[in-house]
Amino acid sequence: MTTYYTSDQHFGHLNIIRFCDRPFPGVPAMNARLVQLWNDTVTDDDTVWVLGDVALGALGESLAGIGRLAGRKILVPGNHDRCWEGDRALRKGDPEARERRRTAARQRYLAAGFAEINDRPGPVSVGGQRAALSHFPFEGDSHGADRFVEYRPVDDGGWVVHGHVHDTWRQRGRQINVGVDAWGGRPVAAETIERLIADGPRDLAPLGWV
Template identity: 80%
Template sequence: MTTYFTSDQHFGHLNIIRFCDRPFPGVGAMNSRLVQLWNETVTDDDTVWVLGDVALGALDESLTHIGRLAGRKLLVPGNHDRCWEGDRPLRKGNPEARERRRAKERQRYLDAGFAEIHDRPEPVTVGGHSVVLSHFPYAGDSHGEDRFVEYRPADQGAWVVHGHVHDTWRRRGRQINVGVDAWGGRPVPAETVAGLLTEGAEDLQPLSWA
C-alpha cells in the first residue's frame, strides 16, 4: 500500500488546457488521459490525497471521473471545489441555510467517490518529516499576486505539500507542489515527496506531461 499526493486535475475545464499549455485537443482527451495516468500509477490498495481543484465545468458530469480513479481518495478542497469552505455561495444567507448548502455540496463529492473531505490543512508525517497538506502554498500564486490569503496555512516552520500554482514550480523553498501540471499528469508517491524533503529547499521546475 502506497500513499500518493496530487491536485488540480480540473476535470471538465476547457480553459485549463490553454492556461497551463496541457497537450490535449479538448476536454474529453484531457479527462481520459488524466484517468489513464492515475490508474497506471495508483492501485485500489493505495491512498491518494487530492489537494483541491479536482473538477470544474458541468460538475455533475466532471465529478463522474472520480469514480473511475483507483485507490482510497481523500480531498482537501481548493478554491474551485464547490465544497470548499470559502466558496462564495456557501458563505451567503443565514447559518442554517449555509449549513444545508454546505452539507449538500460535501455529499456530492462523497457520492462521487471521495472517502473523506478535510476542510483545513492536514498535518501528516512523510518520510519522518512533519508536513502540512493544503491546497494553497504559504506564498506564491499562478496569477501573480497571492489570492485567498486568509485560507492559506500559517508558516510555522514545517514543509507544506500543496497545489494551486499549477506549473509555476515543483519545489520552492519549503513548498512542494504536487499538482498534475508539475508532475507530468501523475499522482506523486510519498516516497518521492520524502526524497524532496530530504534534499532541501532548492527550487525545482515542473516536469513535462507524460
C-alpha cells in the same frame, strides 16, 4: 499500500488546457488521459490525497470520472471546488441555509467517489519532517499577487505539500507542489516527497506531460 498526493486535475475545464499548455485537443481527451495516468500509477490498495481543484464546469459531467480512479481518495478542497469552505455560495444566508448548502455540496463529492473531505487536515510526518497538507502554498500564486491568504497554512518552519500554482514550480524552498501540471499528470508517491524533503529546500521546475 502507498500514499499519494496530487491536485488540480480540473476535470471538465476547457480553459485549463490553454492556461497550462496541456497537450490535449479538448476536454474528453484530457479527462481520459488524467484517468489513465492515475490508474497506471495508483492501485485500489493505495490512498490518494487530492489537494483541491479536482473538477470545474458542470459537476454532473466533470465529477463523473472520480469513480473510475483507483484507490481511497481524500479531498482537501481548493478554491474551485464547490464544497470549499471559502466558496461564496456556501457563505450566504442564515446559518441553517449555509449548512444545508454546505452539506449538499459535500455530498456531491462524496457520492462521486471521495471517501472523505477534510477542509484543514493536520500536519503529517513525511520522512521524519512535519508537513502541512493544503491546496495553497505558504506564499506564491499562478496569477501574480497571492490570493486567498486567509486560507493558507502558516509557515512555521516546516514544509507544505500543496497545489494551486499549476506549472509555476514543482518545488520552491520548503513548498512542494503536487499539481498534475508539475508532475506529468500523475499523482506523486509519498516516497518521492520524502526524497525531496531529505534533499532540503531548493527550486525545481515542473516535469513535462507524458
